[in-house]
Amino acid sequence: MRTPAFLIVCLAIAAAVFGIAIAFGNDYVFFAGYVVLQYVVLSTAWNILGGYCGYVNFGTAAFFALGAYSTVAIYKFISDNDFPHIVPIPVLMLVGGVVSGIVGFGMGYLTLRLRGAFFSIATLALAVVLQTLVVNWDYVGGSRGAYVIRPEEIDPIGNYIRYLFLIMLLLSVAAIVIARLIERSRLGYGFATIRDDELAAEASGVPTLRLKLIATTISGVLMGMAGAPFPYYISYLQPDSTFGLDYAVNSIAMPLIGGTTTWVGPLIGAVLLGSLQQIATVTISSAVNLLIVGLLLVGFVIVAPNGIIGLVHHYWQRKPEDFVGRRHVDADVPGAVP
Amino acid sequence: MNGGMSAILQIDNLGKRFGGFVALEGISLSVAPGERLGLIGPNGSGKSTLVNCICGTLRNEQGEVHFDGKKVDGLDAHQRTHLGLARSFQLPRPFVSLSLIDNIRIPLLYTVAVRGKHHDDVEDHCHSLLRKVGLETKARQFPRALTQVEMRKLELARAMASEPKLLIADEAMAGLTHSEIEDILALLVRLNEQGVTVILIEHIMRAVMSFSRRLVVLVSGKKIADGAPDDVMRDPEVERAYLGQ
Amino acid sequence: MIFSFDLLINALVSGILIGGFYAAVTSGVSLAFGILDIVNIAHPAFVILGSYVAYIVNATFGFDPILTSIVVMPAFYALGAGIYQVYYAAFEKRGQESLRGLAFFFGLLFITEVSLVLYFGVDYRYVDASYIGPTWHFGDIDLPLRLLVPCIVALLMMAALQLILTRTFVGRAIMAVAQDQLALRLMAVDPVKIKRIAFGISIATASLAGALLIIIQPVEPSVGRQYIGRVFAICVLGGMGSLPGAVIAAMLVGIVESLTSTFYGPSWAPAVSFGFLLLTLAVRPAGLMGR
Numbered sequence: 001m002r003t004p005a006f007l008i009v010c011l012a013i014a015a016a017v018f019g020i021a022i023a024f025g026n027d028y029v030f031f032a033g034y035v036v037l038q039y040v041v042l043s044t045a046w047n048i049l050g051g052y053c054g055y056v057n058f059g060t061a062a063f064f065a066l067g068a069y070s071t072v073a074i075y076k077f078i079s080d081n082d083f084p085h086i087v088p089i090p091v092l093m094l095v096g097g098v099v100s101g102i103v104g105f106g107m108g109y110l111t112l113r114l115r116g117a118f119f120s121i122a123t124l125a126l127a128v129v130l131q132t133l134v135v136n137w138d139y140v141g142g143s144r145g146a147y148v149i150r151p152e153e154i155d156p157i158g159n160y161i162r163y164l165f166l167i168m169l170l171l172s173v174a175a176i177v178i179a180r181l182i183e184r185s186r187l188g189y190g191f192a193t194i195r196d197d198e199l200a201a202e203a204s205g206v207p208t209l210r211l212k213l214i215a216t217t218i219s220g221v222l223m224g225m226a227g228a229p230f231p232y233y234i235s236y237l238q239p240d241s242t243f244g245l246d247y248a249v250n251s252i253a254m255p256l257i258g259g260t261t262t263w264v265g266p267l268i269g270a271v272l273l274g275s276l277q278q279i280a281t282v283t284i285s286s287a288v289n290l291l292i293v294g295l296l297l298v299g300f301v302i303v304a305p306n307g308i309i310g311l312v313h314h315y316w317q318r319k320p321e322d323f324v325g326r327r328h329v330d331a332d333v334p335g336a337v338p
Numbered sequence: 339m340n341g342g343m344s345a346i347l348q349i350d351n352l353g354k355r356f357g358g359f360v361a362l363e364g365i366s367l368s369v370a371p372g373e374r375l376g377l378i379g380p381n382g383s384g385k386s387t388l389v390n391c392i393c394g395t396l397r398n399e400q401g402e403v404h405f406d407g408k409k410v411d412g413l414d415a416h417q418r419t420h421l422g423l424a425r426s427f428q429l430p431r432p433f434v435s436l437s438l439i440d441n442i443r444i445p446l447l448y449t450v451a452v453r454g455k456h457h458d459d460v461e462d463h464c465h466s467l468l469r470k471v472g473l474e475t476k477a478r479q480f481p482r483a484l485t486q487v488e489m490r491k492l493e494l495a496r497a498m499a500s501e502p503k504l505l506i507a508d509e510a511m512a513g514l515t516h517s518e519i520e521d522i523l524a525l526l527v528r529l530n531e532q533g534v535t536v537i538l539i540e541h542i543m544r545a546v547m548s549f550s551r552r553l554v555v556l557v558s559g560k561k562i563a564d565g566a567p568d569d570v571m572r573d574p575e576v577e578r579a580y581l582g583q
Numbered sequence: 584m585i586f587s588f589d590l591l592i593n594a595l596v597s598g599i600l601i602g603g604f605y606a607a608v609t610s611g612v613s614l615a616f617g618i619l620d621i622v623n624i625a626h627p628a629f630v631i632l633g634s635y636v637a638y639i640v641n642a643t644f645g646f647d648p649i650l651t652s653i654v655v656m657p658a659f660y661a662l663g664a665g666i667y668q669v670y671y672a673a674f675e676k677r678g679q680e681s682l683r684g685l686a687f688f689f690g691l692l693f694i695t696e697v698s699l700v701l702y703f704g705v706d707y708r709y710v711d712a713s714y715i716g717p718t719w720h721f722g723d724i725d726l727p728l729r730l731l732v733p734c735i736v737a738l739l740m741m742a743a744l745q746l747i748l749t750r751t752f753v754g755r756a757i758m759a760v761a762q763d764q765l766a767l768r769l770m771a772v773d774p775v776k777i778k779r780i781a782f783g784i785s786i787a788t789a790s791l792a793g794a795l796l797i798i799i800q801p802v803e804p805s806v807g808r809q810y811i812g813r814v815f816a817i818c819v820l821g822g823m824g825s826l827p828g829a830v831i832a833a834m835l836v837g838i839v840e841s842l843t844s845t846f847y848g849p850s851w852a853p854a855v856s857f858g859f860l861l862l863t864l865a866v867r868p869a870g871l872m873g874r
Contacts, residue, residue: 121860186448196436203416295694
């Protein structure tokens, strides 16, 4: 399926989802759904660097928080200076995305020449450094946290939470389309060689550092964009929970459980695991919730390394690699050097 | 220092250490375009290290490497590949999540295309490359389905796919049968006739002697001989250091 | 920033003492990551586990935490050996350490921390011992025993480890397995078994390090996370597998952290070691005593 057609299909599905959500008549659906969609974006973004290139990012929370705190900073600036209009969320997402992208690029530039393990540890370090910076930066509330007032309504959608849900829905579509586009393009082939054997990739002419930087930046931008609307969603932003480990563990567990080799995996993982968690937080404590995610992660990684997609294909007697081996390069994509 | 006026590969006083261990010392070599050079030496003599330094997988601390008139010492491996330097790995390193044909496609996408050249039918071209090494029937399969020998052939085909000016074949023939060796040799000869300089690193003496017009011997990180194959093999130092074992 | 010589000296001293302790925490990572190339980012979680074990025994029976941790070491060793077995069978054998192995250890880190939260809650826990309160004074220099004792014990442990690695057959086999597995096999030594022993020792050190930690400061489950960057920074800075290097690097980190904390405030301390890490990785990945 060519990309434009795929995009239309996705938008149609998104419209249907939105319609169904409205039909429920209960705003809680939007609140819970927002979180699930957020994870769709985060998992898909993580997978671009993690699943496609093989570089594990433990600092999802850092990039997410960069987007969120960019919004807070702008919000503070606007309200301190008594500007009459609030900045529209798409603009905030752009800013959040750019900030995250720049940080991702910078960190990648410092650490991607080294082995994957060092990059991963560095991402952990980044999360802590950023958290420390934020906690010490009173402008965005420091350790006390920051309040962002969510507007009641917005025309023509009405309820603001529905607007946020719709935004995240569209961002999810964008993330999936981008991931699929990458997968089927020359870039996707390059990423796969990095994952399989970097030395051989270089010997074959693949500019591995450049590609890794591209992956890190795209991943960071998407994560930052996912974080930008968050302050409006949650109204009270606190460093501890924003930088929480649950973002890191979920954005890793969801693709690994769903399947890391294609865009379908993170989607499945996010929808399944995300929904389960939303249901579970009502019934069991969030700590038990996270424990289960951790156990599932370890379990799947040991027993089903190719995730749910892998299991499905195994059951159907086909190997996951058959699914991955592309038959052709998507002719839509120009063969220009990235 | 300028060996051959138009040497395609010029190595001057190259040295490489790993901590306290001296892997290569004072290696100087000049390869003319279109040459058929054989590189031999006992295990551990530094042959693969030399290849790695030439191709950029490792950085040499001492000395200089010039390829096609350009100094390549600071360049990344992929940049050297773009310039026309290709190598096969001694222990095959296929892209395991890609099919054979996709393995071949990678150098076409990332090296040949970068030079501005596009093949009209990429699929066909990949198939013909696989055919040259006898792997066409397995085009849609994955490296895990290959034997060691077949993986070496894939290795070679992938190196050839980048359309190099100089190809270094690092022990591509280990484990091959007599006729398979003949096939690979014929392949390399044909490649050479098309203008590709070939450096053959091998332990199979018969192949090396029949293919090489010039022989270089490496022992314990130093070059101890460099000349016509028959002369080199008669050199007492070579006999002592290499053949006498 | 009030600068006084007194403050400076004491900051230096506590930095050195804490550095000794950091070295003990890092020793497990030096073994696992520096020598065996196993990226066990869950190590700090096992240290915290050690802290809680010392806490329970101390709270229930009043036993000394350091002695407790030594008694419990065999259990930690067994845990380490078991974890390595799983890691080897699931990842190393299949060549999938990079993505899945890392995710595995991350999962372990996570499971350990959350389990501790579920069982003990998020309150800070501490131990009681005779040497936690008092402070020795040498002129203007304060030596709090709660820092001095762990430092001394830590250095003793490092010395013992170094002796094991350099003087015993098993220790030398561990060093060898990092360099040439084939040669080991030819000597009829099973590399997998050696690595299992090494990883077991690595986790066993966590038991003692945990006890030392809870002597120095009160502990709650998420404290481990601060140590992830620290231990890997120290490990890399110290030259990966080198234990003496780790001691030097640990003291360096301890001193810088202490100075930062004293003169700029404690809320900046976590960023210091991580900043160290990023800097080290960017500038000199081979560390101070590089391999």
